[in-house]
Amino acid sequence: MIAVIAAVSLGVSAFLYACSDKTKKTTAPQLTPGMSQQNNETPIPSPNMSSAQPSDNKKEEESAVQFEEKVFEFNGRPNRVFILTVDITEPGISVEPYLSFNRIFGFENLRDMAEKTGAVAAVNSGFFFEYGRPSGLVVIDGEAISPGTGKFQSLVIENGKARFEIIESTIVLKVGTQEITLDMFNQPPGGSSAVFSSIYGSTDRLGYLRKVLIIENGIVLEYRIAEKAVKIPKNGYVIALPSDHTFSEDPAGFEAVIDIIPSFSPGAMAYECASMLVKDGISMAGDTMPWVGNLNHYDPRTCVGIFEDGKLGFVVIDGRQDDYSSGTTGRETADVLIELGFTDAVMLDGGGSSQMIYEDNTVNSPSSGPDGRPLAGGFMIFMDK
Numbered sequence: 001m002i003a004v005i006a007a008v009s010l011g012v013s014a015f016l017y018a019c020s021d022k023t024k025k026t027t028a029p030q031l032t033p034g035m036s037q038q039n040n041e042t043p044i045p046s047p048n049m050s051s052a053q054p055s056d057n058k059k060e061e062e063s064a065v066q067f068e069e070k071v072f073e074f075n076g077r078p079n080r081v082f083i084l085t086v087d088i089t090e091p092g093i094s095v096e097p098y099l100s101f102n103r104i105f106g107f108e109n110l111r112d113m114a115e116k117t118g119a120v121a122a123v124n125s126g127f128f129f130e131y132g133r134p135s136g137l138v139v140i141d142g143e144a145i146s147p148g149t150g151k152f153q154s155l156v157i158e159n160g161k162a163r164f165e166i167i168e169s170t171i172v173l174k175v176g177t178q179e180i181t182l183d184m185f186n187q188p189p190g191g192s193s194a195v196f197s198s199i200y201g202s203t204d205r206l207g208y209l210r211k212v213l214i215i216e217n218g219i220v221l222e223y224r225i226a227e228k229a230v231k232i233p234k235n236g237y238v239i240a241l242p243s244d245h246t247f248s249e250d251p252a253g254f255e256a257v258i259d260i261i262p263s264f265s266p267g268a269m270a271y272e273c274a275s276m277l278v279k280d281g282i283s284m285a286g287d288t289m290p291w292v293g294n295l296n297h298y299d300p301r302t303c304v305g306i307f308e309d310g311k312l313g314f315v316v317i318d319g320r321q322d323d324y325s326s327g328t329t330g331r332e333t334a335d336v337l338i339e340l341g342f343t344d345a346v347m348l349d350g351g352g353s354s355q356m357i358y359e360d361n362t363v364n365s366p367s368s369g370p371d372g373r374p375l376a377g378g379f380m381i382f383m384d385k
Contacts, residue, residue, distance in 0.1 A: 064090035065120060065381055067358045072336055077298070077326040081336060082356050082364045084121055084314040084381065085307070089160045092384040095312060097125060097138055097271045099145065099377045104186050104200045105131045107374035114357050119380035122357040123314040124302055124372075126273050126348045127291045132376030133187070135291065136272025137167050144169065144260040145199055146272075147185045152290070153276055153346050155304055158268040162312050164276065164344055170261040171195060173239060175213070175220060176254040178247065182239070185260065194240045195258055196232055203229035204238045213239035215256045223251050271379070277303060278345040283334035292347055295330025300354035300367050304379070305337055305345025313342060314379065316356040320367040327367075349375075 064087040072079045086095060098117060100108035114122040127135040137148035139156075148154060150168025171182040173195065184194035188205070196204045204212075207228055214222040216236035225243065232238045237258060264270060274291050276284045289295055300319035307313055315337065319327020328336065330347075337345045352368030353375055366372040 064093045065383060067121070067363065069363070070340075072339075074326070074328065074332055077322075078324065079328055079332075079336075080318040080325040080364065081340075082316045082318075083340060084123065084356065084358065086312045086314075086381055088157055088162060088312050089310065094267075094269075094382045095157055096269050096380050096382065097140055097377060098122075098380045099134070099138065099199070100132060100375065102199065104133050104146065107132050107376055110355050110357055110372055110375055110378050111362065113375075113378050114360070114380065117380050118382070119357075120359060120383050121381040123304075123316065123379045123381075124349055124353045124355045124375050125377045125379050126271060128349075128376040134272070134377065137169065137270050138272070138377075139264050139268060139270035142264045142266040142268045144264070145186065145197075147171065147187070147260065148270075148272055152272055152274050154270050154272045155346070156264075156268065156270040157312070158265055158270075161310060162306050164273075164306070164346060167262065167270070167272070172259040172261065173213075174257040174259065175247070175251045176249075178251075180241075189240060192242045193245075196238045196240070198232050198234050198236070200232060203231050204240060205229055206240060209243045211241045211243055211245050213237075213241070213251065213256065215239065215258075218255055218257065220251045220254050220256050223247070273304065273346040273348055275346065276344065277330070277334050277347050278305060278337045278342050281338060281343050283331060283338060285330040285334040287330075289330065289347065292330070292350070298327035298329060299351055300327050301333045301350045302348040302354045302356075303333065303337060303345050304348060305342035307341050308343050313340070313345075314356065315340065315345075316354050316364050318354070318364050318367070319351075321365060324365060 066085040068083040070081045072081055087093060088095060098113050100106040110122050110124060129135060134146040136152060137154045138146040147169035148167035150166060153164045154167050156163050156165055171185045173180045173182055182193045182195050186196060186200045209227050212224060212226045212230050213220055216233035230238050275289050285295060287295055298319055301317040303315045305313050317328050318325035352373050355362060355366045355372040356364050
């Protein structure tokens with residue numbers, strides 16, 4: 001059984017962190033059990049839930065960015081839940097992915113990311129490979145930084161609306177009248193060809209025999225054999241091709257264009273997350289999920305979702321702190337999201353990575369320590385940017 005035992009809701013100009021000793025338990029009405037399913041399996045009933053009505057604390061000031069804290073109780077286990085609601089239709093409001101140091105590789109503390117970007121709020125983002133490389137699609141200000149895998153849901157915010165979509169990117173190089181479909185983009189080559197932009201780093205980090213195109217300001221500067229790492233121009237690309245690749249004529253001096261398909265409108269953002277946890281208000285949680293693993297453990301969780309009115313919401317659930325917040329299973333997490341009013345939601349990176357910053361304060365209690373742990377990236381929420 002779960003119950004909401006306290007709630008505090010505040011606007012961006014009226015932040016007040018609610019301490020645990022200020023909450024009071026209230027009586028909770030019974031809810032109908034939710035249903036859980038994944039990969040079209042037979043729906044699995046979730047635990048019986050009960051929920052208290054939110055407290056009478058009123059929002060001191062209506063704002064496009066709202067912070068709220070609630071305490072849910074699952075079968076006697078307390079769970080601190082932190083919610084950021086963002087009205088992305090409001091002028092001056094934006095949500096953007098941020099990669100540590102504005103590079104594909106590396107790690108930074110979430111607080112440092114928020115401070116250097118001027119974000120009013122920040123939340124840890126999704127999953128990453130070794131050394132911080134994103135697991136899938138990243139689009140910032142309409143420009144693709146990392147390609148979509150076509151395997152998992154991406155959060156897309158475009159023209160003031162949010163949606164979830166599975167996106168697989170195609171990379172096309174156009175040189176003169178020739179077109180070449182490339183295998184990889186800002187990723188170590190897993191095929192025979194790849195393109196690297198300056199956000200990948202100072203070089204392509206490769207050390208094998210290949211042919212390379214060096215492109216700057218839309219013009220092919222060089223086409224040659226390389227065996228060592230090649231420097232990436234600040235306003236350009238390095239293209240790695242098989243050593244036996246040939247063009248009908250030397251491409252040096254030709255115009256070159258890199259098309260990442262699908263394209264996005266200026267100002268759009270996209271970020272590849274995980275599988276759906278809630279879809280159309282129904283729990284999709286099962287026993288496991290790619291990237292997350294076993295969903296039956298009580299762990300800290302971070303999620304992002306869309307409310308029925310189109311607003312965006314970020315949720316962090318503290319965990320691994322038994323007397324304060326135990327953490328939730330996948331099904332419990334989905335039940336919390338449904339209780340909060342999300343129609344669609346996905347899971348982000350959790351565990352020791354789960355962290356939320358609001359008005360320069362870490363509002364949750366990360367299991368990795370008060371400052372959280374270094375992250376490869378995060379979501380930054382801006383006002384009047």
